[in-house]
Amino acid sequence: MSLLNENFLMLQANYLFSDIAKKVEAFRNANPDAKLIRLGIGDVTQPLPQACLDAMHKAVDEQACSATFRGYGPEQGYDFLRKAIVDNDYTPRGVQLDMDEVFVSDGAKSDCGNIGDILSKDCTIGVTDPVYPVYIDSNVMSGRRIVLLNASPANGFVPAVPSEKIDIVYLCYPNNPTGMTLTKEQLAAWVDYARRNKTVIIYDAAYEAYISDPEIPHTIYEIEGAKEVAIEIRSFSKTAGFTGVRCGYTVVPKALKLAADDGSMVELNHLWNRRQCTKFNGTSYITQRAAEAVYSPEGKKQVRAVIDYYMRNASYIREKLQGLGYTVFGGVNAPYIWVKTPEGLGSWDFFNRLLNEIHVVTTPGAGFGNAGEGFIRITAFGLYEDCVEAMKRFETLK
Amino acid sequence: MSLLNENFLMLQANYLFSDIAKKVEAFRNANPDAKLIRLGIGDVTQPLPQACLDAMHKAVDEQACSATFRGYGPEQGYDFLRKAIVDNDYTPRGVQLDMDEVFVSDGAKSDCGNIGDILSKDCTIGVTDPVYPVYIDSNVMSGRRIVLLNASPANGFVPAVPSEKIDIVYLCYPNNPTGMTLTKEQLAAWVDYARRNKTVIIYDAAYEAYISDPEIPHTIYEIEGAKEVAIEIRSFSKTAGFTGVRCGYTVVPKALKLAADDGSMVELNHLWNRRQCTKFNGTSYITQRAAEAVYSPEGKKQVRAVIDYYMRNASYIREKLQGLGYTVFGGVNAPYIWVKTPEGLGSWDFFNRLLNEIHVVTTPGAGFGNAGEGFIRITAFGLYEDCVEAMKRFETLK
Numbered sequence: 001m002s003l004l005n006e007n008f009l010m011l012q013a014n015y016l017f018s019d020i021a022k023k024v025e026a027f028r029n030a031n032p033d034a035k036l037i038r039l040g041i042g043d044v045t046q047p048l049p050q051a052c053l054d055a056m057h058k059a060v061d062e063q064a065c066s067a068t069f070r071g072y073g074p075e076q077g078y079d080f081l082r083k084a085i086v087d088n089d090y091t092p093r094g095v096q097l098d099m100d101e102v103f104v105s106d107g108a109k110s111d112c113g114n115i116g117d118i119l120s121k122d123c124t125i126g127v128t129d130p131v132y133p134v135y136i137d138s139n140v141m142s143g144r145r146i147v148l149l150n151a152s153p154a155n156g157f158v159p160a161v162p163s164e165k166i167d168i169v170y171l172c173y174p175n176n177p178t179g180m181t182l183t184k185e186q187l188a189a190w191v192d193y194a195r196r197n198k199t200v201i202i203y204d205a206a207y208e209a210y211i212s213d214p215e216i217p218h219t220i221y222e223i224e225g226a227k228e229v230a231i232e233i234r235s236f237s238k239t240a241g242f243t244g245v246r247c248g249y250t251v252v253p254k255a256l257k258l259a260a261d262d263g264s265m266v267e268l269n270h271l272w273n274r275r276q277c278t279k280f281n282g283t284s285y286i287t288q289r290a291a292e293a294v295y296s297p298e299g300k301k302q303v304r305a306v307i308d309y310y311m312r313n314a315s316y317i318r319e320k321l322q323g324l325g326y327t328v329f330g331g332v333n334a335p336y337i338w339v340k341t342p343e344g345l346g347s348w349d350f351f352n353r354l355l356n357e358i359h360v361v362t363t364p365g366a367g368f369g370n371a372g373e374g375f376i377r378i379t380a381f382g383l384y385e386d387c388v389e390a391m392k393r394f395e396t397l398k
Numbered sequence: 399m400s401l402l403n404e405n406f407l408m409l410q411a412n413y414l415f416s417d418i419a420k421k422v423e424a425f426r427n428a429n430p431d432a433k434l435i436r437l438g439i440g441d442v443t444q445p446l447p448q449a450c451l452d453a454m455h456k457a458v459d460e461q462a463c464s465a466t467f468r469g470y471g472p473e474q475g476y477d478f479l480r481k482a483i484v485d486n487d488y489t490p491r492g493v494q495l496d497m498d499e500v501f502v503s504d505g506a507k508s509d510c511g512n513i514g515d516i517l518s519k520d521c522t523i524g525v526t527d528p529v530y531p532v533y534i535d536s537n538v539m540s541g542r543r544i545v546l547l548n549a550s551p552a553n554g555f556v557p558a559v560p561s562e563k564i565d566i567v568y569l570c571y572p573n574n575p576t577g578m579t580l581t582k583e584q585l586a587a588w589v590d591y592a593r594r595n596k597t598v599i600i601y602d603a604a605y606e607a608y609i610s611d612p613e614i615p616h617t618i619y620e621i622e623g624a625k626e627v628a629i630e631i632r633s634f635s636k637t638a639g640f641t642g643v644r645c646g647y648t649v650v651p652k653a654l655k656l657a658a659d660d661g662s663m664v665e666l667n668h669l670w671n672r673r674q675c676t677k678f679n680g681t682s683y684i685t686q687r688a689a690e691a692v693y694s695p696e697g698k699k700q701v702r703a704v705i706d707y708y709m710r711n712a713s714y715i716r717e718k719l720q721g722l723g724y725t726v727f728g729g730v731n732a733p734y735i736w737v738k739t740p741e742g743l744g745s746w747d748f749f750n751r752l753l754n755e756i757h758v759v760t761t762p763g764a765g766f767g768n769a770g771e772g773f774i775r776i777t778a779f780g781l782y783e784d785c786v787e788a789m790k791r792f793e794t795l796k
Contacts, residue, residue, distance in 0.1 A: 002659045003565050003598060005516050008669050009658060043469035048461040056458045056684070063446040063642070066781070071441035071641040106504050106644070106679075113677025114512075117539065118403050137676045141515065167401050200401060243469040244461070244683040246504070260407060261400045271406045278535045279511025281504075284682055285642040286454070383464070 007143040014133055016367035017041060020351075027355055037390045039317075039378045040361040042176065042336070044241045046309060048290070049302035052240060055293035059286040073282040076273065077104025077249065081288045084295040085249060089234070095221040101253050101269060103276055104283050104291070108206050108235035108248035112170075113138040114279070115202060115231060115250070118271040123167035128159055130177055130365060130372030132204070135170040150371050151178065157329065157338075158182045161193035169194070171220075172204035174211060177368045177377040178338040179314075179330015181216045187223050194229035200258070200268075201226075206235040206248075209307055211333045227253035231268065238335065240294045240303050247283055247291045310335050313387045314380035320391035335380040338365070347373055358393035405541040412531055414765035415439060418749075425753055435788045437715075437776045438759040440574065440734070442639045444707060446688070447700035450638060453691035457684040471680040474671065475502025475647065479686045482693040483647060487632070493619040499651050499667060501674055502681050502689070506604050506633035506646035510568075511536040512677070513600060513629060513648070516669040521565035526557055528575055528766035528773075530602070533568040548769055549576065555727065555736075556580045559591035567592070569618075570602035572609060575766045575775040576736040577712075577728015579614045585621050592627035598654070598666075599624075604633040604646075607705055609731045625651035629666065636733065638692045638701050645681055645689045708733050711785045712778035718789035733778040736763070745771055756791035 020040055028036065062068035076082070082099040090097045105111050112134050125139045129148040136146055147166050149159035157180035158173075171190060174181045194201050203220040211218055220226045232251040236242035252272045257265040293299045318331035327340035339362075341350040347364035354360045354376070365375030380387070418438060426434065460466035474480070480497040488495045503509050510532050523537045527546040534544055545564050547557035555578035556571075569588060572579045592599050601618040609616055618628045630649040634640035650670045655663040691697045716729040725738035737760075739748040745762035752758045752774070763773030778785070 001518065001520055003518050003521050003596070003656050004658055004664055004669070005518055006659055008516060008672060009664070011672065041470075045464055045467065045469070047463050047467045050462070053458055053462055057455060060451055060454045060458065063639075064448070064451050065445050066443055069443065069445050069639075069642075071443070071639075072439075073642055106682075109679040110677060118406060120399065120401050120403055122399055123401050134676055141673070141676065198401070241461075241467075241469075244467075244471055244680075246679065246682045258401050260402055261404055266402055266407070268402075271402070274406060274409065275539070278532055278539065279508060281507040281644065282642075284504075284644045284685055286684065287682055 005141065007141050011137055011140050014137065016133070016363070020361070020363065023352070023355065024361055031359075034359045036359050036361060037382070037386045037393075038361045039382050039387070039390060040363045042379050042381065043243050044238065044310075044381050045383060046241055046306045048241050048245070049294070049299055049306065051293040051296050051299035051302055052290040055289040056286050059289035063286075070285040073285050073288070075277045075280055075282045076100065077102065077283060078285070078288050081292050084292050088295045090219065090221065093218060093222055095219055097221070097251060098254070101251055102249055103252065103272060104247065104249045104288060105276075105280070106246045106248070106283050107237065108204065108233045109134060111233050111248060111250040112202070112204060114275065115233075115272070116142050116144070117275050117279070118268060119168060119200070126162065126166035126169040128171070128175070129370060130368035130375075131170070132172055132176050133368070148369070148371075151175075151180075152371060153329070156180060158186050161189055165197040166199060168200050168202065170202045170204065172206070174207040174334035175330070175336075176207065177336055177363070177365065177372065179332075179334035179336035180338070181211065181213070181333045183215055184217050184222065187217050187220060191220070191223045191226045191229060195225055198258075199229065200256070201230040203230050203232045205232055207238055207334050208234070209239040209303070210311060210335050212311070213333050216333055221251070221253070227255040229256065231256065236291050236294060239307075240291075240299075241306060242291070245287055245290060247287050309384065310380045313382060313384055316384070316387055317378055317380060317391060321394065324394055331380065337378040337380065339376050339378060341374050341376060344374070347376060350376055353397070358390075358397055360390045360393060403539065405539050409535055409538050412535065414531070414761070418759070418761065421750070421753060422759055429757075432757045434757050434759060435780070435784045435791075436759045437780050437785070437788060438761045440777050440779060441641050442636065442779050443781060444639055444704045446639050446643070447692065447697055447704065449691040449694050449697035449700055450643075450688040453687040454684050457687040461684075468683040471683055471686070473675045473678055473680045474498070475500065475681060476683070476686050479690050482690050486693045488617065488619065491616060491620055493617055495619070495649065496652070500647055500649055501670060502645065502647045502686060503674075503678070504644045504646070504681050505635065506602065506631045507532060509631050509646060509648040510600070510602060512673070513631075513670070514540050514542070515673050515677070516666060517566060517598070524560065524564035524567040526569070526573070527768060528763060528770035529568075530570060530574050531766070546767070546769075549573075549578075550769060551727070554578060556584050559587055563595040564597060566598050566600065568600045568602065570604070572605040572732035573728070573734075574605065575734055575761070575763065575770065577730075577732035577734035578736070579609065579611070579731045581613055582615050582621065585615050585618060589618070589621045589624045589627060593623055596656075597627065598656070599628040601628050601630045603630055605636055605732050606632070607637040607701070608709060608733050610709070611731050614731055619649070619651070625653040627654065629654065634689050634692060637705075638689075638697075639704060640689070643685055643688060645685050707782065708778045711780060711782055714782070714785055715776055715778060715789060719792065722792055729778065735776040735778065737774050737776060739772050739774060742772070745774055748774055751795070756788075756795055758788045758791060
């Protein structure tokens, strides 16, 4: 018997961003004087909000004397942050949550990856195609069967609910990579599907802060009955520039119960709490103070300003490309623009052309799944001047 | 079919520290004026080293402008920290490691809990009894069979190598909870066992900074051949007071290979890298700068001073209790003192007596496993004055 988790050997080589890095490196070596514009990786570029910086300095100072030093914190997060999350992200949207339904973590990626710990290895997994690869890879590692749900222009990048039962479905809206959103009605159809089929929805709302359209739900719990079927994962990374600071949270409502083999009903909240208490030791206190500051009056203003900055980029890119005749999706309530390649070019072909001809780095859509073939993803997280320059260069593209 | 990971339902209720907290709370309510001394929980009390505070302030300031802002970092940790770890924790002990054999994380508990992801669910697991509960609980969650290895005064709290094959063995030295260590010869016997049986050792060296005896190994890689069989987990929590800052690291040598079912040899380093890249997004940059500062000349001096402070507590407690006729283990190369209860008292009985009669909080050994029955654990992480006062109170114990 092998001591290995053999499922790891089933993982597809996923070197999207390292492949891109290699191509960019080769280009730079060949063209040392070219000014590259990077609109590829989904990482933020603006500095942290001042309120967060101030909060971190203060929290660091507290660690300088025994009286205010903080050692082990609660694995679930400090109450000051859990309360701020409930009061600011949920109560104003008419969603009532208890603090102990919120689990603070070191980021949404950890939670996305680890949430499967509390679920059966025999669950079937539904993911949209194209998709954020973590949903697939973390489940391949557990040996689960994956069902792809096609997201394309034909369905507005929101798959219809399946006819068969899928046990666990990952939904990410506003979507990475397509930048598309769903309406309350579309989300309600998924909640209804989940309730009928005893499906658990894992709702990744990492980009909710980019929503401006009042018809688009910020949280799945705006849909009645969603607490009985959905886990929601959130991040401070894209909301407040925390990609290097590391903080996110996951909501596991106490109303979400699954039947055990013995017929008893088990709260997933209880299982996730046990998972986190066993395999996690809480998020840095200093980081949690920074996250709390996101909800302060100054923090809110500063965060808004950064999001507006990125969304100005998104609008600019979107409009310019449309003006140039491209078919463009996303970029309205999300920081990603999903661009159809011209003339039926493959994702990588168009990527190469943009890199070599106009020195703009994008992400080939095929890297997010087969249904991403024929698209590229452009992010709005760059500097505005770079977006303007990149669009000028698109005009020159032969 | 249940969608739950049913293994969670097999977990024993493990409420050790919450049970203690409840008892302490009840005592406080009944005795509001009593001055409690807490020598129970293994959390540090001294402030962070100034070098770490300075490094964090500087790192926070870097996040204030785009030019120095850090977004997503490498999932494996920044090279500046991986290099500092190799150069300071390994090279001086004659252990050659490559930087990419070191994986920085948000703490040893996460790594202890998650390391099983890369191993087969069918592995048998060996753990000492008494033991840090994470090794057991994280494996029960995966449905693995646990073999307990008795650690008692008779074997100096170092179990002999088993006669049968165990697939994965967790060893923690200096030990939590017993405070005992093993010699190079004893560790070499385990490495030899692992090599003969194709066993993987998970070596938890979270307390290595407390070793002063030159005969005691700081890392398992001081033993020849250990790189082929052992993963080592380290923490900055007890070394430098990072319990609330969250940083640790795990070494997975490239020489550690396991046979897959198809007969190919697979590097665990490669699997752990894939696991971390999929389910983790790196440790906070600010935290990593703080960890790097632990290895600066000032950082080293400051860390040494704090460890010396705690070890003065340990010596004091140890000697006083021995003088009072107690049988005492640990506390020489570790910050825990493992005390035999008097007159055959149960762990909880003695705990209650200490709480109610002299208002000192300890940890009942039985909370760490059946073999911990008849012991209590006292930590050296308190204030020196409190340790002195606690020992005075022990003198008055009837």
